[in-house]
Amino acid sequence: MELVSYSIDTEIPASYAEKLLDFIHYKFILPQQQRFREITRKKSETGSYLSYSVLDAGGNHLLQVEVTASTPVEVRIKPLVEQISDTFVEEAKQDVVIALQLFEEKVRKTTLYFAWREGEKILPEATNRGEKSLQRVFLETQVMLFILFTVLAIFLFASISAYYPDKIWITPLVLIASQLVFVIFSPRFIARTADWHITKENPTITILKYILPLKEGAEIGKTYTKEQLLQIKKEIYEEILASRGEIDCESAHKVFGKYGIECQPENLTLKKVNVYALVKKTADIFGYSVPKIVISNTMLPNAAASGSSPNNGLVLITTGLLVQLEEEEIQSVLGHEFGHLKGRDPLLLYALTSGEFFFRFYVLLPFFPFMLNPFLFIFYFWLVMTLIFFIAKFFEARSDLVSAIEIGKPQILASALEKIGFQRLLYERTPSFRLQEWVGLDPHPPIYFRVSRLEKLRAPVKIKYPLLQSIKDVLSGFFATI
Structure with missing residues (x-):
């Protein structure tokens, strides 16, 4: 070699x-x-x-x-x-x-990030996404809906049993219909919680980054307290960005001087990302119209696709992803998300979870009433959840392949996964943790498996049946860890 x-x-x-x-x-x-x-x-x-x-x-x-x-x-x-x-x-x-x-x-941890879209309010990135819980529910394959509706089912079942016992049979129908409405209209729900909507007329996100200089002898990441950083950012927003829309060392000196910080031009960088162009380029490759595009201003690097079909789709991107990845890597990640839309994964998982719910209500509980035992039901629920999340790994692996086939850059997607999943990659060096990743309640296969699989592909990637190949690869990867 x-x-x-x-x-x-x-x-x-x-x-x-x-x-x-x-x-x-x-x-x-x-x-x-x-x-x-x-x-x-x-x-x-x-x-x-x-x-x-x-x-x-x-x-x-x-x-x-x-x-x-x-x-x-x-x-x-x-x-x-x-x-x-x-x-x-x-x-x-x-x-x-x-x-x-x-x-x-x-x-x-000692870097100030500022992101904005021209013509709209400059917003600080979120440090607590509690108010964005809808995004977490609908992101990716939407498996979390299964948990949400199971809890709702227990509540609805108890309520109808108490007040309308003769109507108990309609409970599954109401829940399944409600879940379908959530799946179909999930793009609208997510769009309402997003920070910015990207359009052809206003396509660019601007990200300004300033790495605070180290104090003499200080350790990286421990130079300033969290409270100090938040206060510095607040003053930068209020005194400079809100009025001028831009920043340089000369204008920042007034704020930095209060904290004994010397502004170093080499630590100040500006990055503009034409998000609309990246998404449109990806959509053109897939032969789809441009979906709705929204930005969530958080440093957690992530992207997600939602919707029942490519024509009813939405793509969400976080500013953290725009900061940490290069444009080629972002496009490969978008290719993965378009793979979910192409495969109609939200609808497939809706059908899977709905089928389990009907089986549980109309077959399991009537013919095996002992399953109402709390311990048995918890065990059954854990087993079903593990199985559903494992099946979801087929769809995630398929989306990796679809990105490799359509975008044609499997190694670039592997590089992106290494960057945004580096902590899991480190933990997965331990065999026991690898097995935990395979059977855990996460729709994604382990990072080491995804990266290794992509690294072995050579463009142009030609795979006739990506889903069947992904099922085979996921099963092989799982059994290799046992």
Whole structure:
């Protein structure tokens, strides 16, 4: 195997490059000496770099990795043995991505983010999304509706039994009809809770980011208290952005000076994302009209599609996704969401949960009344939930494939998943956690499985039946962990 060289885009300014190497060295590499040895720090004409070797379980040196302190971050992986598994190389790549994302997450704790759409009110990103609970209910495959309507069913069943016992048979019909209304009109519900609506006439989200400079000797992420950051942001909004709609170091000095902060121009960046163009480009590839597009101003990186069909669809994107991903990565994520619309996944899961509800009400409870025992019912409910969420993983895996087929960039989608799912990727190094991810109440397959599967694909991807292939792959991935 030959030398592998590549670069990783990063949010951090050049002034933080040495701090990044310090973090990887002392916070990621040294605590895992069973995996890493021969750790050295050197300086060259191209800058400082960190070098270390990667070991296998037997202590054999398999790879030498060099990480250069630059923006973007440069990485070189050199095999130390003739025959080496691709799995080891991919894991070594992921080590750098995970360490970089852990560092960036710490930097974000002392970063001021401002997002706005031209012509609309500038809003601070939300730190508490309690008021956005409808979004969480309808996001992705909408499996959470099953839990919501099960609770509602218990309440409705008890009420009708008490007051209209002869009408108890209509309970499932009322609930299923209500759930269908929720599925069909979910785009409208989500749109009402969104912060901004993206249109062809006003397509761009502007994101301004300022990384507060480190105090001498301070640790990344612990320079300022949460209360201080909120107060600084409040004053920036009220005194500068609300009136001017833009900011520079000269105008920010008035606010920063109160807190002993020196404004450093290299830490101030502005990013404009034409969200409408990205969604339209994706819709054109799929042959669909442009769905409704809404933005949720939260730093949690996420995107979701809702609606009963492509013509009744809505795409939601968070500002966190726009901040953390490059445009190619955003489009690949959008391809995944369009895969849900193409497959009509919300309707499929509605049919699945409705079928279970009818079975439970008209078959299970009448013919097996002992299931009313609280312990048996809880066990049955857990079993059904696990099965439904596992089936939902088929649809999520299918959407990954659809994005790879239509957008044609499976490795880019894999890169996006590594960035937004790096914490899960780190935990999934533990075999027991992998199994937990497979059987847990999450509609998504484990990140390691999704990334590995996408990395193996080569464009153009040609798969005749993406759902059948995804079912096969998910089952294979699950049984491989047992």
